[in-house]
Amino acid sequence: MAEFDLIARLTARAGARGDVALGIGDDAALLEVPAGEQLVACCDALNEGVHFLPGTDPADIGWKALAVNLSDLAAMGARPAWALLSLTLPRADADFVDAFMRGFSALADAAGTALVGGDTTSGPLSICVTALGCVPRGQALTRAGARPGDAVFVSGTLGDASAALEHLRPMGPRHPGEGRSDDDFPMSLRDRLHRPTPRIALGQALRGVANAVIDVSDGLLADLGHIARASGVGIELDAEALPASAALRTLLDPAERLRCQATGGDDYELVFTVPSERWETLRAIFPPEFRGALPITPSPPLAGEWAGVRGAFPAVTRIGRVVAGEGVRVLDADGVPVDFDRAGWEHFMDKVP
Amino acid sequence: MAEFDLIARLTARAGARGDVALGIGDDAALLEVPAGEQLVACCDALNEGVHFLPGTDPADIGWKALAVNLSDLAAMGARPAWALLSLTLPRADADFVDAFMRGFSALADAAGTALVGGDTTSGPLSICVTALGCVPRGQALTRAGARPGDAVFVSGTLGDASAALEHLRPMGPRHPGEGRSDDDFPMSLRDRLHRPTPRIALGQALRGVANAVIDVSDGLLADLGHIARASGVGIELDAEALPASAALRTLLDPAERLRCQATGGDDYELVFTVPSERWETLRAIFPPEFRGALPITPSPPLAGEWAGVRGAFPAVTRIGRVVAGEGVRVLDADGVPVDFDRAGWEHFMDKVP
Numbered sequence: 053m054a055e056f057d058l059i060a061r062l063t064a065r066a067g068a069r070g071d072v073a074l075g076i077g078d079d080a081a082l083l084e085v086p087a088g089e090q091l092v093a094c095c096d097a098l099n100e101g102v103h104f105l106p107g108t109d110p111a112d113i114g115w116k117a118l119a120v121n122l123s124d125l126a127a128m129g130a131r132p133a134w135a136l137l138s139l140t141l142p143r144a145d146a147d148f149v150d151a152f153m154r155g156f157s158a159l160a161d162a163a164g165t166a167l168v169g170g171d172t173t174s175g176p177l178s179i180c181v182t183a184l185g186c187v188p189r190g191q192a193l194t195r196a197g198a199r200p201g202d203a204v205f206v207s208g209t210l211g212d213a214s215a216a217l218e219h220l221r222p223m224g225p226r227h228p229g230e231g232r233s234d235d236d237f238p239m240s241l242r243d244r245l246h247r248p249t250p251r252i253a254l255g256q257a258l259r260g261v262a263n264a265v266i267d268v269s270d271g272l273l274a275d276l277g278h279i280a281r282a283s284g285v286g287i288e289l290d291a292e293a294l295p296a297s298a299a300l301r302t303l304l305d306p307a308e309r310l311r312c313q314a315t316g317g318d319d320y321e322l323v324f325t326v327p328s329e330r331w332e333t334l335r336a337i338f339p340p341e342f343r344g345a346l347p348i349t350p351s352p353p354l355a356g357e358w359a360g361v362r363g364a365f366p367a368v369t370r371i372g373r374v375v376a377g378e379g380v381r382v383l384d385a386d387g388v389p390v391d392f393d394r395a396g397w398e399h400f401m402d403k404v405p
Numbered sequence: 406m407a408e409f410d411l412i413a414r415l416t417a418r419a420g421a422r423g424d425v426a427l428g429i430g431d432d433a434a435l436l437e438v439p440a441g442e443q444l445v446a447c448c449d450a451l452n453e454g455v456h457f458l459p460g461t462d463p464a465d466i467g468w469k470a471l472a473v474n475l476s477d478l479a480a481m482g483a484r485p486a487w488a489l490l491s492l493t494l495p496r497a498d499a500d501f502v503d504a505f506m507r508g509f510s511a512l513a514d515a516a517g518t519a520l521v522g523g524d525t526t527s528g529p530l531s532i533c534v535t536a537l538g539c540v541p542r543g544q545a546l547t548r549a550g551a552r553p554g555d556a557v558f559v560s561g562t563l564g565d566a567s568a569a570l571e572h573l574r575p576m577g578p579r580h581p582g583e584g585r586s587d588d589d590f591p592m593s594l595r596d597r598l599h600r601p602t603p604r605i606a607l608g609q610a611l612r613g614v615a616n617a618v619i620d621v622s623d624g625l626l627a628d629l630g631h632i633a634r635a636s637g638v639g640i641e642l643d644a645e646a647l648p649a650s651a652a653l654r655t656l657l658d659p660a661e662r663l664r665c666q667a668t669g670g671d672d673y674e675l676v677f678t679v680p681s682e683r684w685e686t687l688r689a690i691f692p693p694e695f696r697g698a699l700p701i702t703p704s705p706p707l708a709g710e711w712a713g714v715r716g717a718f719p720a721v722t723r724i725g726r727v728v729a730g731e732g733v734r735v736l737d738a739d740g741v742p743v744d745f746d747r748a749g750w751e752h753f754m755d756k757v758p
Contacts, residue, residue, distance in 0.1 A: 175452035
């Protein structure tokens with residue numbers, strides 16, 4: 053199959069937006085950034101054996117390749133608009149492309165994102181997605197605004213994806229005695245690894261509320277380390293406050309669970325800091341029936357989990373505080389720092405298989 | 406070396422622009438598209454063994470990875486502004502990254518393009534660049550505007566890069582009897598393969614002048630085929646009018662030369678169609694001392710070569726005409742169509758090694 057047939061298959065699922073003056077099919081796309089808004093741009097590649105296991109459903113790869121980029125836009129408080137896709141395949145495989153695009157466009161359509169360009173070429177399986185979005189000028193959220201006294205919140209639950217990854221690796225689960233067969237393995241955890249939900253609506257809602265935001269892609273400690281460095285602050289987390297899914301609580305003992313929550317990558321939740329004067333504003337973001345459950349009282353350490361996911365908004369849990377100093381520490385129930393082997397995923401040391 | 410050290414090496418050569426509100430170092434870049442302008446976006450990957458030979462100088466890879474994308478912006482008449490780079494490396498190799506960035510930033514600086522984001526990860530060597538630029542609203546050049554009666558022009562010379570590629574392949578030159586040692590091989594042709602010059606200034610100058618534009622990446626016939634299809638026209642080229650460098654004329658016999666000129670990829674020249682009422686405008690684009698040499702008289706077939714390259718502008722040669730109908734044909738001096746095995750590069754059939 054020639055490249056042009058593949059492009060036709062991609063184009064068929066490209067989606068449409070009124071601000072695409074020219075989409076796939078020319079040398080470049082022509083796009084309209086609204087007056088008063090800034091362009092937000094990011095680009096992340098997914099490689100077989102590094103970011104996903106060989107044999108992963110192509111539809112899941114398609115979803116995730118877009119999701120990790122939309123998550124970056126969400127962490128900026130941006131509204132996603134357009135995507136470019138560079139698809140490298142070992143051979144021109146129509147079935148793969150169709151399945152890939154089924155997953156890619158399922159998320160693209162849900163997020164209102166149009167595929168406007170890219171290329172297909174031959175080589176070891178690799179997917180590079182560029183996501184483009186818009187944000188009102190001056191309102192973007194960054195990693196640099198955290199201040200001592202801010203509370204630290206995280207959306208959703210932590211550790212599910214890394215627990216699933218450890219289970220699904222070819223060499224089996226890390227702890228053979230605790231292993232389960234694939235059939236037994238909770239689908240909810242598998243979905244968290246393969247079909248992460250970028251927190252797009254939450255990111256936009258945090259504009260004017262959060263002082264600093266990042267998405268949890270490499271691991272909570274590693275990613276909060278970026279906020280700490282960019283903001284010139286330290287961060288303390290309460291181990292017991294870190295939100296865990298019911299499936300993860302069933303699957304892992306507390307120590308293993310904490311390791312996955314604190315250092316596992318691929319969660320794609322938003323972690324953000326909010327000053328005390330805006331905790332009520334944060335509470336107001338959430339639907340009335342859940343507001344009471346949002347733990348925003350100032351006395352740390354405060355465990356708690358906002359259990360419901362309502363509409364576009366995930367649960368949000370307060371997990372710690374910004375302090376003067378530097379670094380990120382996880383404190384146990386006695387206030388003693390917990391040691392971890394590492395803070396998160398290192399792209400040149402960790403490989404999936 | 407951790408990913409973050411690599412990113413520091415990339416950031417050191419990122420360049421600066423006043424319209425970058427936030428560059429490398431957060432979840433995404435924040436960019437300012439000027440009022441009244443459209444965003445122009447494209448994305449092309451380069452894979453080892455497909456787009457460049459194993460052992461190619463990393464500086465050349467860096468240059469070319471950006472060049473092929475800036476060439477796409479040039480073909481839209483856009484002004485390049487920003488780039489994102491996704492770099493996949495087998496290992497965290499600081500020497501490779503430094504050399505790569507030397508080539509990348511040499512072109513980025515010359516083109517006024519700032520590197521604003523991307524990622525580094527491990528895997529088989531692959532480079533994906535996204536180029537972003539701007540164009541005054543409604544003035545972008547596309548493939549779709551060619552009309553019967555337009556003349557077809559091409560910048561620079563054709564076939565140099567493919568002649569160099571055939572010479573440098575590991576299995577040696579295609580025609581052993583004609584082979585030369587690497588030392589003898591003309592550096593000018595090698596540079597045309599490894600360091601293509603995107604025709605950025607020319608592309609912008611063609612706004613309001615050309616009816617249709619494309620860059621020659623896959624091969625002249627293949628790329629003009631896109632214009633023919635998008636515009637619903639046919640195109641006739643005059644074999645003797647196709648511009649060739651002196652080095653190519655010395656290296657190849659006329660039939661081989663014509664094959665490289667018509668079907669070889671990687672030229673990154675602009676080929677464009679101009680209606681007769683704008684031939685004088687086209688002439689006016691060029692510096693006065695060269696205007697007389699620009700062949701714009703209407704009687705086809707007209708050979709001719711505009712030999713000088715002045716400032717940012719390459720030579721421009723009239724090579725044929727747009728006709729009613731469909732398809733692209735090359736006519737010899739007697740007006741007889743020339744047969745070629747193929748029109749150009751097919752990404753899933755051709756591999757470099």
